[in-house]
Amino acid sequence: MLLFVYAVLVFLVLRFSVTLFNFLSNPKLGYYGKHFTEQVSVIVLTSLAENDVEELLFSVENQDYQYTEVIVQQGESIPELVNRATGRYLLFTSSGVTLQNGLINSLIYRTKVFNLGVLSLIPTYKAFGFIEKCLYPLSDFLLLNLLPLRLIRLSGLPAFTAGNSDCLFFDSATYKRYNWHERLNGKFPEAIEIIKMVKQQQLKAEVLLANKFIYHRIDLKDMAGFSRSLLQTFSDSNLAMLMYLALVIVGPVVVVLFSLNPALAVLLFGLIFLTRVMIAFLTAQSPILNVLLHPIQMAMLFVLLLRGGWERAKESIKRKK
Template structure:
């Protein structure tokens, strides 16, 4: 038992160090006051015919960048759609997002300065309602607890990989040359896998927090896909996800009942500081995130188990 307690505490300290690194390195898209004129092709892929894209299109129209062309397509082969574009850059956006003033200029500045092939933004979530606030901050919590985001660009190791399908920005020439989507799925973009492929091909990739330049308005009803998104933080590794749940959720419960009460201050303090730092990084209410932490961990446990079960079901499903 004492070894398990030590493992829980060591893992908690390591997670805090990752969060602290993210907080100090501040991996956000900045406002750079630069203006460009290269053409950008904006592609919105909808999952259903009736999916509402009006808010997104309105936000694109209100951008300060005029050199764009916009494609909205339902379940079209990405390869065929990309061949219709004429922009020097490709911007893929999810229909659930809205973009804000300065986004495209800032993306292009980042691409040019660091000679990037692909840049992915983790959107700022707009969650309304009690249940949504218990669920949707969990993805940011996992990401910033597990991965130093700056190392995605600074390290050549493919293990340091993350990404969001909600906002992907590509150099169009490189994208058309490598056709990464065709190696994964002809009608889908998987940001994490694309960034991993880019790094394997010695190309530069980066993942940043959107810093309010991209918002995602979440749907609390779609918990199934969100469960799978959570699992992607572990590269869809069921064993790694189970170990994380054991050390992060089951472990602290056991420690609280079987540990010196005087030393409980350490894990509580680390958890408190972690939630505050993550809240500031992701433009969430720090006090609310601290108060909701116990409920969020219960939600995380259930959603992760659902995601693991769904992944197992997909892997054993017979192929047609």
């Protein structure tokens, strides 16, 4: 029991340290005030079942950046869409997001200055109902207390990888040289896999928080997809996911209930409180609301990760057969 208490405390301190690093390094896309004139091809990736692209197209049309062409996927493969693109840059995005003014100029500036092979943004999530407010902070919560985002660009190691398919920005010539989506058989992009391949080519990759330049609303109809995206934070490893659940969700509850040590309880809850507050400020969420909803959010995270892990295990068994 004592070893378990130490393991929980050490892991919570490590998570707090990672969150503090992210908070101090502030890994957000900035507004740089630069203006460019290169053509940008906005490639909207959508499944046949999705028709909700009107809001995205409206936001592109009303951008302060006028040198754009929009290509919406209508049954074509991603390599086919790229062949149609004429832009100097490629912006892959998905239906259900909206773009804000300043985004494209800032993407181009960041890509030019740091000579990036790919730049991915983690969107700012919109939530309206109670369930959405419990769900939408979970992906940011996992990411920002497990991975220092600045190290993705600073380190060439593929192990330091994250990403989001709602915004993948490439120099067109570099992209066409390597055909990253074609290596994934042209399927809907898994941003993490794309960024790993970019880093394996010794090119720079960067992942930043969108800082309100891109908004995304969670589709409550696709909980299976949301579970899979949460599991990707652990590189689809069920073992890593189960260890996380044991140390982060089950661990603090067990320690508080069985130790009956007020000082230890204050330390645990203090680390959790500070972690939630820092993540909330980084991602334009409500700190007070996230602290109050923390127990419910962790219960939902527990269920969603187990669901994603179970589906992953079933897929592995099917492939072996």
